[in-house]
Amino acid sequence: xxxxxxxDQKKARESATTIPAPVTxxxxxxxxxxxxxxxxxxxxxxxxxxxxxxxxxxxxxxDALYDYNDxxxxxxxxxxxxxxxxxxxxxxxxxxxGVVFATSGPGATxxxxxxxxxxxxxxxxxxxxxxxxxxxxxxxxxxxxDVINITTPVTKWNYQVTDAxxxxxxxxxxxxxxxxxxxxxxxxxxxxxxxLQKFDYEGYVKxxxxxxYRPKPIVRPEYIAEAAKxxxxxxxxxxxxxxxxxxxxxxxxxxxxxxxxxxxAAWTILGLSALPTDHPQNVGMLGMHGNYGPNVLTNExxxxxxxxxxxxxxxxxxxxxxxxxxxxxxxxxxPAEIDKNVKAAVPVWGDCKETLPMxxxxxxxxxxxxxxxxxxxxxxxxxEVVINKELNPDTxxxxxxxxxxxxxxxxNGDAIIVxxxxxxxxxACRYARFNESKSNITxxxxxxMGFALPAAIxxxxxxxxxxxxxVIGDGGVQMTxxxxxTIMQTEINVKILILNNQFLGMVRQWQQLFHxxxxxxxxxxxxxxxxxxxxxxxxGQKISQRKEIRTALQKMLDHEGSYLLEVMVGKENNVxxxxxxxxxxxxxxxx
Amino acid sequence: xxxxxxxxxxxxxxxxxxxxxxxIFSRRKINIDSMNTSPSEIEGIHRFTILIDETEEVxxxxxxxxxxxxxxxxxxxxxEEEIVWQEMALYKVSTDEIAAKVKVERLLRECGARAVAIxxxxxxxxxxxxxxxxxxxxxxxEPHGLIEFVRSARIAIIKESKGFHVKLKQFENREPGTEVVxxxxxxxxxxxxxx
Numbered sequence: 001x002x003x004x005x006x007x008d009q010k011k012a013r014e015s016a017t018t019i020p021a022p023v024t025x026x027x028x029x030x031x032x033x034x035x036x037x038x039x040x041x042x043x044x045x046x047x048x049x050x051x052x053x054x055x056x057x058x059x060x061x062x063d064a065l066y067d068y069n070d071x072x073x074x075x076x077x078x079x080x081x082x083x084x085x086x087x088x089x090x091x092x093x094x095x096x097x098g099v100v101f102a103t104s105g106p107g108a109t110x111x112x113x114x115x116x117x118x119x120x121x122x123x124x125x126x127x128x129x130x131x132x133x134x135x136x137x138x139x140x141x142x143x144x145x146d147v148i149n150i151t152t153p154v155t156k157w158n159y160q161v162t163d164a165x166x167x168x169x170x171x172x173x174x175x176x177x178x179x180x181x182x183x184x185x186x187x188x189x190x191x192x193x194x195x196l197q198k199f200d201y202e203g204y205v206k207x208x209x210x211x212x213y214r215p216k217p218i219v220r221p222e223y224i225a226e227a228a229k230x231x232x233x234x235x236x237x238x239x240x241x242x243x244x245x246x247x248x249x250x251x252x253x254x255x256x257x258x259x260x261x262x263x264x265a266a267w268t269i270l271g272l273s274a275l276p277t278d279h280p281q282n283v284g285m286l287g288m289h290g291n292y293g294p295n296v297l298t299n300e301x302x303x304x305x306x307x308x309x310x311x312x313x314x315x316x317x318x319x320x321x322x323x324x325x326x327x328x329x330x331x332x333x334x335p336a337e338i339d340k341n342v343k344a345a346v347p348v349w350g351d352c353k354e355t356l357p358m359x360x361x362x363x364x365x366x367x368x369x370x371x372x373x374x375x376x377x378x379x380x381x382x383x384e385v386v387i388n389k390e391l392n393p394d395t396x397x398x399x400x401x402x403x404x405x406x407x408x409x410x411x412n413g414d415a416i417i418v419x420x421x422x423x424x425x426x427x428a429c430r431y432a433r434f435n436e437s438k439s440n441i442t443x444x445x446x447x448x449m450g451f452a453l454p455a456a457i458x459x460x461x462x463x464x465x466x467x468x469x470x471v472i473g474d475g476g477v478q479m480t481x482x483x484x485x486t487i488m489q490t491e492i493n494v495k496i497l498i499l500n501n502q503f504l505g506m507v508r509q510w511q512q513l514f515h516x517x518x519x520x521x522x523x524x525x526x527x528x529x530x531x532x533x534x535x536x537x538x539x540g541q542k543i544s545q546r547k548e549i550r551t552a553l554q555k556m557l558d559h560e561g562s563y564l565l566e567v568m569v570g571k572e573n574n575v576x577x578x579x580x581x582x583x584x585x586x587x588x589x590x591x
Numbered sequence: 592x593x594x595x596x597x598x599x600x601x602x603x604x605x606x607x608x609x610x611x612x613x614x615i616f617s618r619r620k621i622n623i624d625s626m627n628t629s630p631s632e633i634e635g636i637h638r639f640t641i642l643i644d645e646t647e648e649v650x651x652x653x654x655x656x657x658x659x660x661x662x663x664x665x666x667x668x669x670x671e672e673e674i675v676w677q678e679m680a681l682y683k684v685s686t687d688e689i690a691a692k693v694k695v696e697r698l699l700r701e702c703g704a705r706a707v708a709i710x711x712x713x714x715x716x717x718x719x720x721x722x723x724x725x726x727x728x729x730x731x732x733e734p735h736g737l738i739e740f741v742r743s744a745r746i747a748i749i750k751e752s753k754g755f756h757v758k759l760k761q762f763e764n765r766e767p768g769t770e771v772v773x774x775x776x777x778x779x780x781x782x783x784x785x786x
Contacts, residue, residue, distance in 0.1 A: 153614050157661045177661055211762040212603050212664045336655040
């Protein structure tokens with residue numbers, strides 16, 4: 001009974017799940033349709049760009065959109081998968097929530113790959129799908145698919161709206177959930193009747209609190225102190241960082257931390273660009289095709305400080321031989337990541353924007369010169385065996401690396417590089433240079449081929465003043481090549497660089513190394529990309545000579561508007577170094 | 592080492608949440624031995640009781656994944672020693688058989704069974720208790736023509752729990768108390784962080 005007095009049950013019921021925040025719009029009651037309420041929510045949330053594709057069940061929203069032309073830009077894509085990848089690109093280059101429209105049934109199921117990709121790469125999205133009338137739910141109606149259940153495992157949150165009155169509060173929740181904590185995709189399925197239904201609209205109230213959702217943990221200083229003590233006592237401390245630094249907008253805090261404590265720092269491919277390539281403490285890339293030093297020295301460091309990364313198997317290699325000698329400090333906002341793959345000696349649960357400055361305050365100023373130099377020694381070896389051959393090859397065939405290298409020179413590392421999945425992705429991530437954060441956009445966790453072309457379109461909308469170069473293989477580009485139509489229609493300026501090795505290169509590499517060169521269905525034919533681009537009104541060029549690289553890339557970058565450059569590269573080049581599957585990071589191979 | 596764990600989850604009452612929780616297990620190919628959803632001590636808050644046979648390491652990780660769901664307030668896991676639990680079972684047997692054989696009657700008495708329905712053709716008995724107790728009666732009734740058997744999911748009370756009222760109040764606060772958002776699990780890494 002005592003406990004019952006503590007909480008007034010009636011009050012609990014009334015407070016429901018959200019506590020109202022100040023109304024952002026004048027509270028006057030007007031009758032509007034659910035479809036209009038969706039767009040009002042977008043305007044209130046500061047959405048400027050929507051990627052979408054219309055269809056039967058989402059027509060009322062598209063009808064309402066007709067009147068919002070001056071406030072909301074809608075990009076008509078060629079396939080819903082392209083739409084969601086574009087929204088991902090937008091979110092990644094802008095640091096804001098990407099927004100997608102799709103219709104019911106196949107329109108919604110076409111989003112699934114992008115949802116899975118955004119889920120594993122923590123990309124904030126709000127996807128709106130149309131749904132059949134509520135009275136038709138479960139009747140196998142035309143274009144009816146159980147979208148909520150299909151998308152449950154690949155969304156941070158999803159919800160079906162059948163009553164227009166719910167729309168403002170549900171969308172407020174959607175934006176709050178997508179963008180806070182560890183970000184992720186949210187899908188709201190709205191039945192057609194709810195879109196058409198008129199209701200008394202009282203303005204849009206932003207959601208700032210959901211009682212069952214705690215995106216921002218309170219940081220406990222005693223663990224910061226414990227972490228700082230470990231770092232201060234360490235002789236060979238090593239920082240590995242992921243996208244958490246970018247998502248937490250903590251690039252500066254991160255830099256200050258590693259600079260004060262003199263820590264070498266290596267990145268996961270999603271953490272790439274959070275720290276400028278030129279930074280003297282940036283020791284390179286982790287993982288399967290990462291740099292030699294960071295991989296080998298992971299198993300030599302005494303304190304391993306993981307910041308906003310999740311110890312993916314492509315980063316750790318064989319887990320039972322991963323950094324066993326080191327005390328691990330794990331900074332993450334998602335408590336489910338702590339101790340998931342690697343046991344942390346000191347887990348620091350919190351937003352790294354907050355935890356990093358707290359740590360910086362307590363760590364001693366150090367240099368660790370000798371330890372840092374050790375990375376340099378490994379770099380030298382890697383340079384001799386791998387990097388020089390890749391960047392300055394003596395073969396007749398072109399390498400992907402030399403193309404990226406020239407691109408670096410021409411862009412000065414200021415471009416946004418969007419990559420697809422495969423060999424070119426690993427090469428681009430290894431060799432592209434970045435000065436600015438949010439400049440590397442790639443499909444990391446999911447490894448979604450076909451990601452780059454649509455994501456590059458979105459990235460350009462998210463960062464219109466920057467040069468966007470999509471680096472794509474001949475396999476991936478054919479998966480979403482229809483988005484050239486989107487580029488044509490919107491006249492968006494995206495540079496498309498196809499590195500064509502006439503193979504599904506990464507799979508071929510594995511078949512060569514681990515399957516006795518049995519090249520099973522990796523020999524992929526390509527269309528004449530320049531001609532395809534021409535069909536879409538996009539200029540292009542194909543080159544295969546070393547002497548053409550610089551002028552062709554320069555022409556691509558100087559061209560007003562989109563441009564497609566196809567570079568024929570060596571057919572059977574491999575990406576090295578490589579940590580073979582099932583091996584420890586220390587067993588990384590240079591050839 | 593695998594053993595039985597009882598997971599207790601406090602959640603909002605939301606359509607689809609059952610699926611969200613269930614797929615956390617199926618994705619990892621973990622069989623759910625039993626699952627019960629019911630109201631909790633607080634109106635509007637639902638309580639899931641899930642029984643699985645797994646190692647503590649797996650159970651801890653699963654609980655964190657459950658708690659990560661937006662509409663989940665808290666997930667706890669407990670061993671059998673830490674809970675008071677019951678399961679209910681129903682047995683349908685032929686009334687003739689029961690009437691004819693005194694032995695059966697004695698069996699039922701010994702197992703603490705209760706008749707909940709008596710018809711000319713059949714009788715339904717009920718027992719409530721631990722798995723061994725309900726199993727014992729199946730074994731006993733089988734030779735006498737057990738027509739139908741069903742057992743409910745486990746429901747459990749956590750011995751150490753002080754109820755969810757205080758916690759919920761903290762959840763509702765804009766500035767939550769440390770109990771809700773602090774790094775509780777850091778103190779006792781061997782336990783689930785939410786205890």
